Amino acid sequence: MSEETMAGRRVGSPRARAIRQTVAAAPFLLPSLVLFAVFVFYPLVRSIWLGFHATDPFGRNEVWVGTAQYHDVLTSSDFRHSLLVSGQFALYTVIPATAIGLYLALLSHRRLPGIVIFRTIFSSTVATSVAVSSVVWLLMLNPSVGVLNYVLGKGGVPTESWLTSPTWALPAVAMTTVWMNIGFATIVILAGLQNIPEELYESARVDGAGRWSEFLHVTLPGLSPTLLFVSVVGVIFAFESFGQIQILTQGGPLDATNVIVYSIYREAFLHYNIGLASAQAVVLFVIVLLLTLLQFGVARRWVFYQ
Amino acid sequence: MRRLAALCAVFALTLAAGSGCGSGGVRYSHGRVEVRLWHSMSGVTGDALKKIVDGFNASQSEYTVVPIFQGGYADSLKKLVSSLDTSSMPALIQLDDIELRFMVDSHAIVPAQDFVDADARTPGSHPANLADFEPRALDYYTLNGKLQAMPFNLSGPVLYYDRDVFAQAGIDHPPATLDEVRADAQRLLLHNPDGSLKRNGIALSINGWWLEQMMAKQGALFANNGNGRQGLATKVLIDSPAGIAVLSWWQQMVRSGLATNVGTSGLQSLLAVVTGKSGMAIESVSALRAIVLALGPASARLGVAPMPAPPAPDNSGGMVLGGAAMWIMKGRPLAEQRGAWEFLKYATQPQVQAQWHYDTGYFPVRVSAWDLEPAASLHRQYPQFAIAHDQVVRSPRNLATAGAVIGPFTQVREYEQTAFEQVLVGGKTPQEALATAAKDADRAIARYNRSVR
Numbered sequence: 225m226s227e228e229t230m231a232g233r234r235v236g237s238p239r240a241r242a243i244r245q246t247v248a249a250a251p252f253l254l255p256s257l258v259l260f261a262v263f264v265f266y267p268l269v270r271s272i273w274l275g276f277h278a279t280d281p282f283g284r285n286e287v288w289v290g291t292a293q294y295h296d297v298l299t300s301s302d303f304r305h306s307l308l309v310s311g312q313f314a315l316y317t318v319i320p321a322t323a324i325g326l327y328l329a330l331l332s333h334r335r336l337p338g339i340v341i342f343r344t345i346f347s348s349t350v351a352t353s354v355a356v357s358s359v360v361w362l363l364m365l366n367p368s369v370g371v372l373n374y375v376l377g378k379g380g381v382p383t384e385s386w387l388t389s390p391t392w393a394l395p396a397v398a399m400t401t402v403w404m405n406i407g408f409a410t411i412v413i414l415a416g417l418q419n420i421p422e423e424l425y426e427s428a429r430v431d432g433a434g435r436w437s438e439f440l441h442v443t444l445p446g447l448s449p450t451l452l453f454v455s456v457v458g459v460i461f462a463f464e465s466f467g468q469i470q471i472l473t474q475g476g477p478l479d480a481t482n483v484i485v486y487s488i489y490r491e492a493f494l495h496y497n498i499g500l501a502s503a504q505a506v507v508l509f510v511i512v513l514l515l516t517l518l519q520f521g522v523a524r525r526w527v528f529y530q
Numbered sequence: 531m532r533r534l535a536a537l538c539a540v541f542a543l544t545l546a547a548g549s550g551c552g553s554g555g556v557r558y559s560h561g562r563v564e565v566r567l568w569h570s571m572s573g574v575t576g577d578a579l580k581k582i583v584d585g586f587n588a589s590q591s592e593y594t595v596v597p598i599f600q601g602g603y604a605d606s607l608k609k610l611v612s613s614l615d616t617s618s619m620p621a622l623i624q625l626d627d628i629e630l631r632f633m634v635d636s637h638a639i640v641p642a643q644d645f646v647d648a649d650a651r652t653p654g655s656h657p658a659n660l661a662d663f664e665p666r667a668l669d670y671y672t673l674n675g676k677l678q679a680m681p682f683n684l685s686g687p688v689l690y691y692d693r694d695v696f697a698q699a700g701i702d703h704p705p706a707t708l709d710e711v712r713a714d715a716q717r718l719l720l721h722n723p724d725g726s727l728k729r730n731g732i733a734l735s736i737n738g739w740w741l742e743q744m745m746a747k748q749g750a751l752f753a754n755n756g757n758g759r760q761g762l763a764t765k766v767l768i769d770s771p772a773g774i775a776v777l778s779w780w781q782q783m784v785r786s787g788l789a790t791n792v793g794t795s796g797l798q799s800l801l802a803v804v805t806g807k808s809g810m811a812i813e814s815v816s817a818l819r820a821i822v823l824a825l826g827p828a829s830a831r832l833g834v835a836p837m838p839a840p841p842a843p844d845n846s847g848g849m850v851l852g853g854a855a856m857w858i859m860k861g862r863p864l865a866e867q868r869g870a871w872e873f874l875k876y877a878t879q880p881q882v883q884a885q886w887h888y889d890t891g892y893f894p895v896r897v898s899a900w901d902l903e904p905a906a907s908l909h910r911q912y913p914q915f916a917i918a919h920d921q922v923v924r925s926p927r928n929l930a931t932a933g934a935v936i937g938p939f940t941q942v943r944e945y946e947q948t949a950f951e952q953v954l955v956g957g958k959t960p961q962e963a964l965a966t967a968a969k970d971a972d973r974a975i976a977r978y979n980r981s982v983r
Contacts, residue, residue, distance in 0.1 A: 278981065279981070280635075280981045280982050281611070281632065281635070281636075281937070281938075281978065281981060281982065282611055282614055282636055282638070283611065283612075283614075285981075368798075368801070368802065368805070368807060369801075385793065387793065388791070388792070388793035388794075388955075389955070390951075390955055390956070474794070476793075476794060476947070476951065477793065477794075477951045477955060478948065478951045478952065478955065478956055479948075490944075493604075493608045494604060494940050494941065494944075495938060495940065495941045495974070496611065496632075496938075497977070
């Protein structure tokens with residue numbers, strides 16, 4: 225039902241119209257609201273609540289402890305370390321995945337016979353589950369039987385125990401994550417490319433623009449909302465990464481890959497310090513919220529909406 | 531199914547009325563009481579457990595045990611904790627040894643002892659013959675004077691070694707002490723023509739269990755208050771000479787290239803021996819059955835010996851019998867608890883245990899199961915099992931070998947693991963690393979002890 229037919233039937237005050245629209249929208253929104261309430265809002269409220277309470281390891285005997293657990297979290301060197309690891313992890317994953325995704329999208333944004341095959345290949349990692357790709361990478365990174373060390377060895381490059389080295393574990397996990405995220409980045413950027421009007425390129429060519437300046441002055445500005453989206457989502461993905469850490473390194477060695485979500489998991493489900501874990505989760509929520517707002521704030525200067 | 535349960539739980543909370551979701555009634559299936567068993571046995575061991583369950587279900591008509599694989603022990607425990615006081619809780623759960631204190635503190639279990647005592651009072655019941663149970667297993671799971679859980683699958687660490695490689699190097703018996711391991715490792719080293727290492731002496735994985743076992747082998751306590759068995763443990767004793775001796779050896783072995791550090795995966799160390807990259811490895815005996823099945827007659831090449839450790843001063847040291855036990859949950863109706871207990875008595879019968887041992891390689895819970903078929907034929911075919919078992923029966927029974935009882939043991943193990951990593955790749959001394967680990971562990975124990983009081 226469009227606005228005009230509703231307005232045409234009965235012209236009311238703007239306020240009455242707003243109410244009517246809300247009433248009409250409610251049944252459509254309700255299913256997702258219910259799901260959000262059950263799986264997002266309730267856990268969120270519960271986490272905040274638990275952050276202010278200490279419990280026994282079984283989640284019983286809640287005792288109000290005020291901000292003590294938040295204080296513990298914010299002053300703990302382990303939490304600061306995890307924050308740092310998460311930040312590094314975001315840096316190592318978002319920039320390469322976006323850059324490679326952009327490159328692959330540009331490559332496959334042409335009219336060529338069979339290009340669909342390449343687009344499918346480039347974006348295929350989006351259809352691979354985190355668990356499956358982590359297990360595949362676990363085998364490839366295996367120091368004694370993995371293909372990576374085999375190839376490096378053949379090429380005369382020194383091999384490495386990727387996942388057991390405190391120096392290399394985080395880059396290795398980041399590399400697998402970049403691979404997983406490339407598919408998503410490629411699809412979204414490709415869609416963004418297809419939304420840039422062809423006339424812009426035509427007039428750029430008429431003005432004598434080369435390929436490079438076409439890319440700089442037409443493609444990039446046209447893609448900027450897409451790139452913003454990919455990077456915002458990438459940062460959120462990075463801060464929420466869990467599966468690959470759990471399968472590849474379990475946060476080790478020496479906490480080199482103990483990102484925040486993993487440390488929350490460890491605190492809640494291995495140590496059963498539920499209140500402390502909840503406080504960490506709330507702090508993480510605030511951090512990701514601030515980061516996202518920051519990205520949107522910065523983006524206002526360079527994102528070009530048509 | 532789990533999502534459904536979660537939804538159910540949420541509705542129960544919001545409506546504050548658990549209608550249809552309450553933890554109440556007995557579960558029935560085809561007129562029999564249904565006893566749900568959460569376990570962590572997969573593959574070969576999962577099939578073996580299924581065999582026991584089928585045998586029990588066919589042996590009587592009152593109960594049906596339904597085995598449900600819940601992932602590893604830690605995953606299973608996680609699900610148990612979130613299912614406490616809900617209808618999805620099982621009547622019986624298999625959990626690894628170190629959860630003893632945690633499960634007792636949950637107040638959500640019924641000690642196995644209660645059923646033993648009830649059987650003794652009931653004329654006509656078939657009580658479990660505890661006199662025939664492996665006493666070290668009973669020692670482990672006895673706390674506050676009561677048998678808390680029923681030991682089910684028993685294991686311990688052993689030294690695996692390549693017999694052919696040992697023979698080539700002219701070594702006629704496997705090493706018993708850490709010094710002997712070092713000396714043998716030296717002789718096992720093999721270099722490529724270009725001078726690089728083709729084979730190292732021993733593959734070592736990082737696992738707090740090794741430290742705990744090697745301390746027990748020295749007759750040393752891992753935690754204060756009699757390993758937490760004479761009173762609540764408040765401190766770990768890993769920064770003692772016994773602990774430092776272990777980590778110092780570890781560091782020297784890896785630094786000198788005699789050993790390779792394979793990280794936290796124990797199977798990697800076994801793989802190194804099987805593929806000829808290392809001469810020896812330390813791993814749980816529970817891996818032996820799978821190896822023997824995979825290699826067949828070729829597994830004769832794989833030798834097994836007691837886990838080497840620094841010698842105990844006065845023969846007071848031995849192995850801690852690890853593995854897992856079955857817990858009966860208090861939240862389920864009495865009929866289900868009784869069914870769980872009847873199942874446990876069946877599963878620990880000598881004949882059933884002999885088959886279980888044959889199928890899985892876990893040490894049998896029953897002493898008399900050892901000489902029964904098919905266990906006996908397994909020992910004839912693969913003497914490795916008997917050697918591993920020797921290590922168990924030769925261990926003296928005392929507080930050190932009974933094993934430590936600590937609430938947040940998983941967390942303590944993480945700190946032990948960190949100590950290993952700091953020593954092996956982080957450049958700390960064993961003293962520093964163990965002191966830090968002890969401090970962190972003590973803090974975790976204090977937090978835990980406070981929260982369960």
